[in-house]
Amino acid sequence: MPKISQKAIEMPSSPIRKLVPYATEAKKRGVHVLHLNIGQPDIKAPQVAIDAIKNLPTNDVAYTNSEGVSSYQSGLVNYYKNNNINLNVKDIMITTGGSEALVMVFNACFNDDDEILVPEPFYANYNGFARQTNINVVPITASIENDFALPPIADFEKKITPKTKAIMICNPSNPTGYLYSLKELEQLKEIVLKHDLFLIADEVYREFCYDGHTPISILELDGLKENAIVIDSVSKRYSMCGARIGAIVTRNNELISVLMKFAQARLCPPYFGQVAAEAALNTPKEYFEEVKAEYVARRNYLVEALNKIEGVYCPMPKGAFYAVVKLPVENADEFAKWLLEEFEYKGTTVMVAPASGFYSTPNHGMNEVRVAYVLKISELKRAVIALEEGLRAYKEYKNK
Amino acid sequence: MPKISQKAIEMPSSPIRKLVPYATEAKKRGVHVLHLNIGQPDIKAPQVAIDAIKNLPTNDVAYTNSEGVSSYQSGLVNYYKNNNINLNVKDIMITTGGSEALVMVFNACFNDDDEILVPEPFYANYNGFARQTNINVVPITASIENDFALPPIADFEKKITPKTKAIMICNPSNPTGYLYSLKELEQLKEIVLKHDLFLIADEVYREFCYDGHTPISILELDGLKENAIVIDSVSKRYSMCGARIGAIVTRNNELISVLMKFAQARLCPPYFGQVAAEAALNTPKEYFEEVKAEYVARRNYLVEALNKIEGVYCPMPKGAFYAVVKLPVENADEFAKWLLEEFEYKGTTVMVAPASGFYSTPNHGMNEVRVAYVLKISELKRAVIALEEGLRAYKEYKNK
Numbered sequence: 001m002p003k004i005s006q007k008a009i010e011m012p013s014s015p016i017r018k019l020v021p022y023a024t025e026a027k028k029r030g031v032h033v034l035h036l037n038i039g040q041p042d043i044k045a046p047q048v049a050i051d052a053i054k055n056l057p058t059n060d061v062a063y064t065n066s067e068g069v070s071s072y073q074s075g076l077v078n079y080y081k082n083n084n085i086n087l088n089v090k091d092i093m094i095t096t097g098g099s100e101a102l103v104m105v106f107n108a109c110f111n112d113d114d115e116i117l118v119p120e121p122f123y124a125n126y127n128g129f130a131r132q133t134n135i136n137v138v139p140i141t142a143s144i145e146n147d148f149a150l151p152p153i154a155d156f157e158k159k160i161t162p163k164t165k166a167i168m169i170c171n172p173s174n175p176t177g178y179l180y181s182l183k184e185l186e187q188l189k190e191i192v193l194k195h196d197l198f199l200i201a202d203e204v205y206r207e208f209c210y211d212g213h214t215p216i217s218i219l220e221l222d223g224l225k226e227n228a229i230v231i232d233s234v235s236k237r238y239s240m241c242g243a244r245i246g247a248i249v250t251r252n253n254e255l256i257s258v259l260m261k262f263a264q265a266r267l268c269p270p271y272f273g274q275v276a277a278e279a280a281l282n283t284p285k286e287y288f289e290e291v292k293a294e295y296v297a298r299r300n301y302l303v304e305a306l307n308k309i310e311g312v313y314c315p316m317p318k319g320a321f322y323a324v325v326k327l328p329v330e331n332a333d334e335f336a337k338w339l340l341e342e343f344e345y346k347g348t349t350v351m352v353a354p355a356s357g358f359y360s361t362p363n364h365g366m367n368e369v370r371v372a373y374v375l376k377i378s379e380l381k382r383a384v385i386a387l388e389e390g391l392r393a394y395k396e397y398k399n400k
Numbered sequence: 401m402p403k404i405s406q407k408a409i410e411m412p413s414s415p416i417r418k419l420v421p422y423a424t425e426a427k428k429r430g431v432h433v434l435h436l437n438i439g440q441p442d443i444k445a446p447q448v449a450i451d452a453i454k455n456l457p458t459n460d461v462a463y464t465n466s467e468g469v470s471s472y473q474s475g476l477v478n479y480y481k482n483n484n485i486n487l488n489v490k491d492i493m494i495t496t497g498g499s500e501a502l503v504m505v506f507n508a509c510f511n512d513d514d515e516i517l518v519p520e521p522f523y524a525n526y527n528g529f530a531r532q533t534n535i536n537v538v539p540i541t542a543s544i545e546n547d548f549a550l551p552p553i554a555d556f557e558k559k560i561t562p563k564t565k566a567i568m569i570c571n572p573s574n575p576t577g578y579l580y581s582l583k584e585l586e587q588l589k590e591i592v593l594k595h596d597l598f599l600i601a602d603e604v605y606r607e608f609c610y611d612g613h614t615p616i617s618i619l620e621l622d623g624l625k626e627n628a629i630v631i632d633s634v635s636k637r638y639s640m641c642g643a644r645i646g647a648i649v650t651r652n653n654e655l656i657s658v659l660m661k662f663a664q665a666r667l668c669p670p671y672f673g674q675v676a677a678e679a680a681l682n683t684p685k686e687y688f689e690e691v692k693a694e695y696v697a698r699r700n701y702l703v704e705a706l707n708k709i710e711g712v713y714c715p716m717p718k719g720a721f722y723a724v725v726k727l728p729v730e731n732a733d734e735f736a737k738w739l740l741e742e743f744e745y746k747g748t749t750v751m752v753a754p755a756s757g758f759y760s761t762p763n764h765g766m767n768e769v770r771v772a773y774v775l776k777i778s779e780l781k782r783a784v785i786a787l788e789e790g791l792r793a794y795k796e797y798k799n800k
Contacts, residue, residue, distance in 0.1 A: 128665030242671030271642025
């Protein structure tokens with residue numbers, strides 16, 4: 001039979017989804033599995049977006065412009081303006097989710113074997129997108145002891161080679177919930193200008209910043225016209241993960257013009273999703289206030305409860321809806337699997353995402369897991385109890 | 401400023417869209433442009449599909465399974481069964497249009513610099529997808545004199561090297577409208593088995609076969625379990641180009657399992673589009689009968705009218721809704737541009753797609769254009785008149 005590609009063999013599996021078969025088995029045994037592993041919010045999409053879909057103006061389901069529906073692009077210009085960012089319509093290219101935005105940017109910016117520096121832990125699929133486009137992610141390790149703040153710039157400098165073409169951050173961060181400060185962003189600006197690099201910021205969690213913190217976009221920094229590339233998405237902002245609508249935002253005209261060739265090859269982003277996303281721009285402010293209040297309550301409950309468990313440490317996230325948590329185990333991959341395969345407490349267990357998949361340095365984050373606080377507090381409570389009991393039982397199991 | 405990639409520089413522009421700026425200018429001058437250049441049907445999507453969107457069951461716009469909504473996969477198994485093809489749910493992976501299906505297959509099957517043999521002229525974006533995934537399309541030239549039938553198998557044999565990994569066809573063909581016979585497909589089967597190659601068939605125009613011809617899928621051929629990969633899409637079938645829903649269909653289990661890694665990295669195909677596509681499976685038979693009758697009438701009118709013009713030759717397409725037409729000009733690229741820039745007849749001109757963009761052999765198809773019969777007959781009539789007058793005027797212009 002014909003051989004599959006080397007790229008396919010080397011393509012990493014999703015660390016978030018790889019335990020799914022064990023969860024399925026647990027459910028078959030009648031165990032209730034509480035999902036702390038996924039970033040699928042249980043929040044409803046804004047009614048304005050759903051109404052727009054239900055009131056589709058026409059039966060024409062034609063290709064849209066390759067760069068997206070013009071009126072939606074204009075709407076986004078206005079959205080950014082309200083976020084203190086002045087853009088032109090041509091600076092925004094609508095994509096099929098943030099995922100396609102990343103692949104397009106990687107294709108347009110990087111040659112084979114080029115390197116991008118990324119603070120780790122990072123969103124695990126960056127590895128997959130890098131593998132698909134023949135580039136290498138070079139991790140710069142952030143530490144849980146430092147609450148995952150930007151690693152020292154000297155650590156970036158040390159890793160810069162002639163192959164280095166970009167630095168990429170996720171802000172606020174999936175998986176750590178860390179929110180970069182203006183000072184940290186200025187440091188990144190300095191180093192990308194010094195070495196003539198692109199600065200890519202995945203800002204899809206922009207709306208989810210807590211405790212009065214304001215997110216700062218790299219588009220707000222002066223002097224980065226040619227360097228700054230923002231990856232955006234409606235998936236989390238409006239709880240519309242399934243719409244698959246994202247965007248590339250850059251004032252680099254040359255980049256936009258080559259991106260257009262990739263955009264035209266795949267014809268256009270999804271029409272229905274764009275209808276919903278454009279309408280979602282009119283989501284009332286109260287929607288976000290409610291959603292944020294809910295996430296803050298969940299975060300506060302979860303982080304406090306986790307830190308009360310012996311040997312557990314969870315930094316307080318300032319944004320997004322994830323946290324990376326240190327557990328008193330040697331191998332969180334094994335522990336997470338054990339929770340699904342061997343454990344239950346009063347008919348319940350908990351599923352977490354081992355953090356090792358969010359590091360690209362081998363054997364890093366082995367005692368960490370990512371949790372997402374996308375469950376109601378009542379469910380989070382049950383999940384924390386199951387986790388605490390699980391840790392206790394696992395310790396006994398290991399000492400046997 | 402940071403440099404864009406070599407890949408981006410080499411990425412071809414869409415031959416279908418590259419004349420668009422000239423058309424825009426013509427429209428600004430008040431000239432009515434009749435579009436024979438695009439494959440955007442003017443047919444409405446089936447009402448059942450639109451109704452499904454308008455009656456969305458929930459406000460949850462969550463990620464679907466990475467391989468697609470299960471009930472839609474099952475629905476497609478049934479669709480294929482009605483087309484005499486027996487499949488399992490796991491043989492079908494839902495994608496973001498046929499475009500993503502092709503990129504995923506190229507990534508999963510081919511190493512850098514691998515070669516795929518493709519009869520030319522072929523769908524121009526194959527070149528772009530190949531460039532994105534670092535593979536090479538090796539064209540096997542079909543000729544208009546032979547109505548674009550499969551080139552002799554000896555021509556394929558001559559081009560097979562250790563790098564050759566697949567043969568790819570589009571059946572019925574965009575841009576030629578050619579429908580491969582069982583005999584031709586059996587020849588392809590023999591050669592792919594002999595050389596252990598994948599056989600990829602883009603069958604998105606399956607429903608559009610005329611004059612009693614029945615399309616034959618490579619999935620109907622015995623012995624190709626590991627080799628056959630079908631690219632499918634709802635874009636043309638239900639006139640839902642904007643839904644961006646396609647599929648990869650293969651009985652090769654290993655391939656499906658590695659495709660899943662690429663599918664999971666990009667999370668899922670669009671949810672709204674899948675809702676519409678699943679509902680569209682219940683499109684009444686009469687819809688297709690009406691649509692086909694309309695296309696046949698358009699095709700018959702257009703092909704007959706074109707062949708009446710002096711020096712023009714248009715083979716009779718058996719499927720899809722395109723034809724490649726030989727014109728009495730030396731350089732159809734120049735002529736097509738001239739039609740938009742310099743010409744009008746009673747306030748009207750016509751836009752065609754130069755066929756050179758559908759060949760990858762340099763300087764092939766220089767006197768050919770692709771036309772799509774996706775306009776009403778009344779419009780086609782005006783387009784043919786404009787083309788005939790254009791050819792006459794262009795001849796005078798060139799002889800000046």
